[in-house]
């Protein structure tokens with residue numbers, strides 16, 4: 302995972318709220334067994350429309366997605382993050398995110414910045430007046446800057462720290478190997494185990 | 504101050520307490536695996552050279568894109584076949600127990616855990632599927648995770664997590680006949696909205712919840728995620744213990760007694776305080792149905808389609824407008840006048856024995872409406888066998904329904920069970936998102952009873968309408 306301090310790219314104004322993960326990446330793409338190469342799948346349904354915002358040449362190399370409230374609700378599919386990332390979207394700005402999506406993003410190095418509704422409106426207006434308008438997301442300052450516009454954003458401290466350090470989750474946890482082993486020794490014997498499989502699945 | 508049920512289960516699983524806003528490291532008692540969200544996780548382990556830490560706390564099944572007919576033939580769709588074969592290779596390599604297509608215990612992952620007796624009160628359960636919240640019906644802390652978390656649990660059997668906030672959903676009163684657990688949860692979601700539960704564990708409480716079977720409680724906990732919540736829970740009680748006792752992996756002997764003693768402590772203390780509370784009057788509930796493209800867009804079946812302008816929130820207004828366009832419905836239309844093309848009875852929300860029995864009781868001896876397609880997909884191979892032992896398959900096929908093999912099927916349309924563009928479906932599943940059941944398909948979420956009544960009349964209907972109809976016929980005769 303790469304360390305993040307600032308990210309700059311064109312504002313991609315997506316004027317929708319309640320964008321669920323089925324819209325970000327439809328279920329049919331979940332059948333792939335790889336971890337990369339999902340750029341074609343991003344917003345696949347909407348991209349059939351030639352006028353859809355992501356089909357514009359300004360955004361061919363990705364950018365910073367600026368979208369309405371409740372982005373990434375619905376299914377837990379992490380492919381939603383991979384599709385955004387593979388398309389070249391490095392950060393998403395929204396007034397509110399789906400919980401699982403937000404968690405998945407932090408772990409994959411996709412920055413989700415919570416920005417108030419009126420700031421989103423202003424950024425949309427700016428990008429629509431001048432497509433390709435750039436924005437810089439500063440993780441150190443917790444701010445977004447685009448021309449004259451400047452807003453703070455919310456992100457929890459832990460996720461911010463991890464993104465800045467570019468830390469892999471598992472390595473972080475395995476530092477507590479001893480505590481895990483200790484905990485396992487105390488696990489009550491009534492708790493379930495899946496092995497051995499009992500008679501009835503013969 | 505006392506603790507809530509969720510706080511108790513959480514506290515008993517903290518391996519390392521997080522300091523300064525860092526998450527707690529939480530121990531995971533059971534990980535359920537299926538073919539869709541696991542291949543990249545296994546791949547990650549392999550690439551990093553990490554072992555699977557506890558294969559004895561891991562179990563796999565095939566469900567999301569398995570076919571529900573001709574299951575003994577090779578899977579036609581190459582990507583589906585690839586996911587299944589990849590899962591089989593992975594579990595063989597890492598030594599994970601699997602219930603494959605054709606096995607008696609194969610089925611939707613959230614049906615399989617409970618039916619084996621692996622899901623029990625006071626444990627933590629994860630799965631790379633958002634409807635893992637289902638298992639909370641037993642008083643377990645169960646939530647869906649993403650693929651990198653799946654890999655994390657495989658490697659460490661733990662997850663770093665921030666404590667959730669707690670919300671009490673009080674459902675007091677008595678459900679009228681014809682009103683079910685599904686109607687409770689659809690009403691809850693309509694009330695608090697699809698984002699209303701964000702950041703919370705919902706604890707369903709009150710006399711109406713106590714009166715439900717464990718299967719009904721599963722239906723409710725299952726859809727917690729549709730209210731935006733991470734998990735839903737119901738405190739365990741005698742109903743829960745009776746359901747678990749004697750199942751394959753249920754504790755026995757002294758272990759059983761120790762377990763029940765502990766489970767008895769898993770109640771929210773009287774002086775515990777929830778971060779939020781919501782109340783629903785069970786006496787007032789009617790059969791519910793969704794009219795839009797998110798599960799919060801629902802009303803009583805006796806109502807009309809609301810006008811977008813009737814919503815005060817501008818977001819809700821535009822969402823309603825877009826939804827009605829997609830659903831091809833006009834404000835003011837009576838829900839009961841809406842004709843459907845397909846009825847789907849299945850999914851981890853409503854495909855257990857209780858659901859199938861309830862639907863069968865309504866349609867027994869009748870014929871489906873002309874031109875309608877009715878699909879009944881049991882949640883697991885075991886449910887299918889049990890239903891057949893009771894003759895339910897015959898009830899469904901005599902009615903004109905298709906009786907299928909177990910799997911997720913038309914809940915998400917990853918296998919060939921899909922809606923055609925423009926087709927309208929009354930579905931017992933949990934998501935009515937655009938294209939969820941097939942590109943251009945239109946979904947109305949309903950209970951198994953409403954699905955069955957709809958299958959008879961061809962228009963969205965509740966069991967109450969059938970009674971009225973019978974009265975009518977009697978009067979005219």
Ligand code: SF4
Pocket residue numbers: 566567611612613632634850851852910911914915932933
């Ligand atoms: S039945 Fe539907 S909701 Fe349940 S696990 Fe399968 S796809 Fe997910």
